[in-house]
Amino acid sequence: xxxVKFLGTAGARFVVARQLRFSAGTWLxxxxxxxxxxxxxxxxxxxxxxxxxxxxLELSGIVLSHKHLDHxxxxxxxxxxxxxxxxxxxxxxLAPHDALEGDDPVVLRYVRPFLERxxxxxxxxxxxxxxxxxxxxxxxxxxxxxxxxxxxxxEGRLGFVVDTKFFPELxxxxxxxxxxVLNTVLREWNPDIDHLSLPEALEIVKAVRPxxxxxxxFGMTMLRSKPWELAAEASEKLGLxxxxxxxxxxxxxxxxx
Numbered sequence: 001x002x003x004v005k006f007l008g009t010a011g012a013r014f015v016v017a018r019q020l021r022f023s024a025g026t027w028l029x030x031x032x033x034x035x036x037x038x039x040x041x042x043x044x045x046x047x048x049x050x051x052x053x054x055x056x057l058e059l060s061g062i063v064l065s066h067k068h069l070d071h072x073x074x075x076x077x078x079x080x081x082x083x084x085x086x087x088x089x090x091x092x093x094l095a096p097h098d099a100l101e102g103d104d105p106v107v108l109r110y111v112r113p114f115l116e117r118x119x120x121x122x123x124x125x126x127x128x129x130x131x132x133x134x135x136x137x138x139x140x141x142x143x144x145x146x147x148x149x150x151x152x153x154x155e156g157r158l159g160f161v162v163d164t165k166f167f168p169e170l171x172x173x174x175x176x177x178x179x180x181v182l183n184t185v186l187r188e189w190n191p192d193i194d195h196l197s198l199p200e201a202l203e204i205v206k207a208v209r210p211x212x213x214x215x216x217x218f219g220m221t222m223l224r225s226k227p228w229e230l231a232a233e234a235s236e237k238l239g240l241x242x243x244x245x246x247x248x249x250x251x252x253x254x255x256x257x
Contacts, residue, residue, distance in 0.1 A: 002155035011217030030153035033130030043074035056081035061092035066146035067099035083114035096145035139164035171207035179256035180210035183217035
């Protein structure tokens with residue numbers, strides 16, 4: 001059976017810079033395939049410190065939703081670790097075009113030959129890692145190319161609503177997801193910030209109606225408001241299971257299937 005482990009739950013620059021929550025990525029095992037999503041600062045350290053430790057050599061691939069530092073800082077060291085220090089050519093990287101090319105790429109060219117292949121994310125295209133199908137969903141988020149992700153495997157359909165400005169069609173993009181993970185940076189809506197607020201995140205949950213919704217990627221206003229209490233209130237109000245991830249939280253397939 002599959003699982004998802006939240007190595008870190010920090011969102012927004014101040015929580016990351018002060019390390020009020022860890023800023024590592026999210027590790028998935030689906031259909032026997034291990035995938036790392038958004039390896040932010042400290043991901044490699046967290047892989048070794050969690051119990052039981054996670055082994056980068058067991059990864060089949062790494063996915064970057066976008067190139068902001070809290071999502072990509074450890075991508076190069078994780079590529080090298082996945083490739084046994086560069087001694088083996090293994091693993092796949094899925095990333096937006098601007099994370100790979102242009103004036104400000106985040107994936108170093110010297111680590112690229114360590115990978116079996118690199119694929120550029122494009123909305124509407126389906127990618128395969130082992131027995132897992134991955135479909136990117138384009139999100140409006142500042143000036144960088146950003147994609148939410150839908151993972152489909154024998155464990156079902158999992159949606160990761162990464163950093164985004166809310167738009168009316170957003171809930172429809174994640175219809176049918178049994179597990180829905182939402183980056184919920186803001187306690188209240190702020191028109192000047194391209195991140196989801198709690199009311200917007202819960203609007204998506206209400207529309208999609210997953211078996212389990214997980215809030216993560218918290219900014220300061222969410223942390224001050226005790227996200228675990230907010231999630232419990234949302235569960236009662238919506239009649240759906242909503243939890244707030246903590247650093248190290250693991251959800252298993254039995255929790256959403």
